[in-house]
Amino acid sequence: MGTVAAQGLCKSFGKVQALDGVTLDVPDGSFFVVLGPSGAGKTTTLRAIAGLEKLDSGSVHLDGRDATGDAPAARDLAMVFQSYALYPRHTVYENIASPLRARRRSSSEIAAAIEQMSSLLHIERLLQRRPAQLSGGEMQRVALARALVRSPRAFLMDEPLTNLDLKLRVEMRTELTRIHRSLGATFVYVTNDQVEALSMADQVAVLKEGKVQQVGTPTEVYERPANQWVAGFVGSPPISLLACRAEGDCLVGAGGWTLPRPRWTTAEDGRALMLGLRAEDLSVEQRGDASLSGELYGLEPLGDRTVVDVLVGTEILKVKARPTVTGAPGERLLVTVDLDRAHLFDAGTGLSLSEAGR
Amino acid sequence: MAVSVDEAVSTGPAPDHTPAARRLGGRGRSGLEVALLIVLAVVMLFPVLWMIETSIKDNRDVYAIPAKFFGFNVTMDHFRDVFVAPGGGRSALSVAFLNSVVVAGVSTLLATVLGVPAAWAYSRFSVRAKKDQLFFILSTRFMPPVVVVVPIFLMYRQVGLIDSKIGLILIYAAFNVPFTIWMMKGFVDEVPAEYEDAAMLDGYTRLQAFWRYTLPLLVPGIAATAVFALIFSWNEFVFAIFLTSSDDVRTAPPAIAGLIGGTTTDWGLVAAASVVFALPVLVFAYLVRKHLVAGVTLGAVRR
Numbered sequence: 267m268g269t270v271a272a273q274g275l276c277k278s279f280g281k282v283q284a285l286d287g288v289t290l291d292v293p294d295g296s297f298f299v300v301l302g303p304s305g306a307g308k309t310t311t312l313r314a315i316a317g318l319e320k321l322d323s324g325s326v327h328l329d330g331r332d333a334t335g336d337a338p339a340a341r342d343l344a345m346v347f348q349s350y351a352l353y354p355r356h357t358v359y360e361n362i363a364s365p366l367r368a369r370r371r372s373s374s375e376i377a378a379a380i381e382q383m384s385s386l387l388h389i390e391r392l393l394q395r396r397p398a399q400l401s402g403g404e405m406q407r408v409a410l411a412r413a414l415v416r417s418p419r420a421f422l423m424d425e426p427l428t429n430l431d432l433k434l435r436v437e438m439r440t441e442l443t444r445i446h447r448s449l450g451a452t453f454v455y456v457t458n459d460q461v462e463a464l465s466m467a468d469q470v471a472v473l474k475e476g477k478v479q480q481v482g483t484p485t486e487v488y489e490r491p492a493n494q495w496v497a498g499f500v501g502s503p504p505i506s507l508l509a510c511r512a513e514g515d516c517l518v519g520a521g522g523w524t525l526p527r528p529r530w531t532t533a534e535d536g537r538a539l540m541l542g543l544r545a546e547d548l549s550v551e552q553r554g555d556a557s558l559s560g561e562l563y564g565l566e567p568l569g570d571r572t573v574v575d576v577l578v579g580t581e582i583l584k585v586k587a588r589p590t591v592t593g594a595p596g597e598r599l600l601v602t603v604d605l606d607r608a609h610l611f612d613a614g615t616g617l618s619l620s621e622a623g624r
Numbered sequence: 625m626a627v628s629v630d631e632a633v634s635t636g637p638a639p640d641h642t643p644a645a646r647r648l649g650g651r652g653r654s655g656l657e658v659a660l661l662i663v664l665a666v667v668m669l670f671p672v673l674w675m676i677e678t679s680i681k682d683n684r685d686v687y688a689i690p691a692k693f694f695g696f697n698v699t700m701d702h703f704r705d706v707f708v709a710p711g712g713g714r715s716a717l718s719v720a721f722l723n724s725v726v727v728a729g730v731s732t733l734l735a736t737v738l739g740v741p742a743a744w745a746y747s748r749f750s751v752r753a754k755k756d757q758l759f760f761i762l763s764t765r766f767m768p769p770v771v772v773v774v775p776i777f778l779m780y781r782q783v784g785l786i787d788s789k790i791g792l793i794l795i796y797a798a799f800n801v802p803f804t805i806w807m808m809k810g811f812v813d814e815v816p817a818e819y820e821d822a823a824m825l826d827g828y829t830r831l832q833a834f835w836r837y838t839l840p841l842l843v844p845g846i847a848a849t850a851v852f853a854l855i856f857s858w859n860e861f862v863f864a865i866f867l868t869s870s871d872d873v874r875t876a877p878p879a880i881a882g883l884i885g886g887t888t889t890d891w892g893l894v895a896a897a898s899v900v901f902a903l904p905v906l907v908f909a910y911l912v913r914k915h916l917v918a919g920v921t922l923g924a925v926r927r
Contacts, residue, residue, distance in 0.1 A: 338824040338825050339827045339828060339829060343825060345825045349816065353822075353837050355840055355841065364826045365826040365827055368826045368827030412826070
C-alpha cells in the first residue's frame with residue numbers, strides 16, 4: 267500500500283536547525299515510530315513528510331516516487347494531529363466526511379464509510395455533536411476516524427495519545443495496534459513516550475536535535491543502543507552511566523571501583539569510557555562474581571518493584587529489586603553486575619563499543 | 625472613529641475599575657465621582673441633545689432668544705426638507721446621503737476583499753521582512769490626511785479621478801486596507817493554523833482549506849473590522865471636501881457643511897441632516913460595541 271522514504275531532510279527555523287539530515291525508510295505496512303524528546307524535530311519530520319513544511323533540502327519519496335514538491339493533497343496521506351484539529355463549526359459526522367467530500371464521493375458512499383468507521387471506533391452516538399461537546403478521548407477517536415475513513419498511502423500520527431489520561435492512553439495503545447493489524451497499513455507515529463514506542467512499533471527511529479540517532483526494532487534500540495544518549499533516553503528507570511577506563515583485565519571507575527573487564531570489549535587500555543548498566547541487570551539481592559560496593563541512597567517503591575538508588579563513589583546506580591526490599595539510607599550494599607549485559611560507550615564520542623565484540 | 629471613543633468613555637468606568645473610589649475607602653462610587661461623571665456626561669451629551677432638539681423645533685423656536693429647552697413646537701418639517709427638495713423631487717442632501725452610502729459601502733467592501741486575504745497571508749506564511757512590511761503598511765496611517773490631500777489632488781487631476789465617486793472610493797479603500805490588515809491579522813492569529821493543515825491533508829488545496837474552514841471562523845472579526853472601515857469612510861471629511869465639488873458626487877459630510885454659511889443658515893435643516901447622518905454610525909457602533917474597545921487594541925480579542 268505505501269512506503270515512505272525521507273532522504274536527508276534539512277529544515278531550519280531562523281537560527282534553530284530543526285532537522286539536520288533526517289533519513290528514514292518506512293517499509294510498507296509497518297508501524298514506524300519516531301521517538302525523541304520535545305524539540306527533537308519529530309513533528310517537523312512528520313509535517314515535512316505530509317508536505318506542510320517547506321524543506322531547505324532533502325527529498326520525500328512516497329511509493330518510490332519523488333513527492334518532495336507535491337501539495338499535501340496530492341500526497342494521499344492522512345494525519346492525526348496532536349491537537350486533533352477538529353473543525354469546530356462542523357459536526358462529528360461532517361468532520362469525518364471531510365476527506366471524502368474533498369474527493370467528491372457520493373453521499374451514500376460517505377454514509378456507509380462513516381457508519382463502518384464509527385462502529386470500529388465506537389463513536390456512533392457522537393456523530394451529531396460538535397467538537398466542543400466531546401471529551402478528550404472522544405475527540406481523539408473522531409480525529410482517528412477522520413484519518414482512517416479513507417485508505418491513504420500511509421497514516422501520519424503526531425503524538426495522538428499525549429493529551430489523554432493514562433488509563434485511556436493504555437487502552438488506545440492496544441486499540442491502535444489492533445487497527446494497524448486489521449488495516450495492514452503503513453503508520454508513521456511520532457511520540458516522546460518510550461513506552462508507546464517500545465510497545466507498538468515494528469521499527470523505531472530515535473531522534474535528537476534534528477538528527478537520527480538509531481533506527482531499529484524496539485528490542486534492538488533497547489538492547490543495543492547505538493550511543494550513550496539513546497541508552498539514556500530509552501528505558502525506565504534510566505540506565506546508570508559510570509565513567510571509567512580500561513586497564514588490563516579490569517575496568518577502573520573514576521569513583522575508585524574496579525570490575526572485571528567484559529570479554530567482548532576491544533577498547534584499548536587507558537581509553538576514557540562510560541559503563542552503562544540497566545536497572546534490571548543489577549541486583550542487590552543476588553551474589554555474583556562482579557560487584558560494586560556502595561551505600562543505600564534511597565528507595566522508590568513502584569508497586570510491582572522497587573528501584574533502589576545506590577551511591578557508588580559520587581555516582582548513583584539505579585537497581586531494580588523486589589518490592590519487599592528494605593533498608594536504611596547510608597547502609598552498605600553490594601551491587602551485583604551482569605557484565606554480559608552491560609554497555610560500554612566511548613566517553614568522548616558517546617558511541618557504543620559493545621557492538622564489535624558481541 | 626469619534627463615535628467609538630464616545631462609546632468607550634460612556635461605558636468605560638465599570639464598577640471594578642475604580643481605584644480612586646477604593647483609595648477613598650468607599651465601595652462603589654463616591655459622591656464626588658458621581659458628580660464628576662454627571663458633569664462629564666452633560667458636557668459630552670449636550671451638543672448631541674441640542675442637535676436633536678433643534679432638528680424637531682419649528683423655525684421660530686430655533687431662533688428664539690432666550691433659547692427654549694422645553695415647551696417648543698415639535699415639527700418634522702426639517703426631516704422632510706432633508707430628503708425632499710422645496711419644489712418637490714429629490715433634494716441635494718438626499719443625493720449626498722446616497723453618495724455616502726455608495727462610497728462608504730463600496731470602499732469598505734474593497735478594503736475587506738483586499739485586506740482579509742492579505743491578513744491571512746501575513747498570519748500564516750513566512751514572508752521576508754514580515755515585521756518591516758507590516759510596519760510599513762501601518763505607517764501609511766501615521767500621516768494626517770491633510771498632509772497628503774494636496775499631492776493626491778494633483779495626481780487625481782492628472783488621471784481624471786477628481787470629482788468622481790470612484791476617486792473617493794479608491795482613496796478610502798487605500799486608507800482602510802492597512803487598518804483591515806492589522807485588525808484582521810489579530811483575528812486570523814487566533815484561529816489555529818492546524819485546521820488548514822488538516823483540511824489540506826483531507827485533500828483540499830490551501831485556498832479551499834482557507835475558504836471552507838478558516839473563513840467561517842473569521843466572520844465575526846470581519847464584521848467588526850468592516851464596521852470600523854465603514855465608520856471611517858462614512859465620517860471622512862477632508863478628502864471629500866477637497867476632491868469633490870458637484871452635488872451628484874459629493875458625500876454627506878461636505879454637503880452638510882455646505883449648508884452653513886451664506887447669508888442665513890437654516891439650523892433646523894443642518895440639525896436634521898446631522899441626526900440622519902449620525903444615526904447609521906450609532907446603530908453600527910451599537911451592533912459591534914463589544915468589539916469597539918477590543919478593536920482599538922487591534923484585534924486582541926480573547927476566544
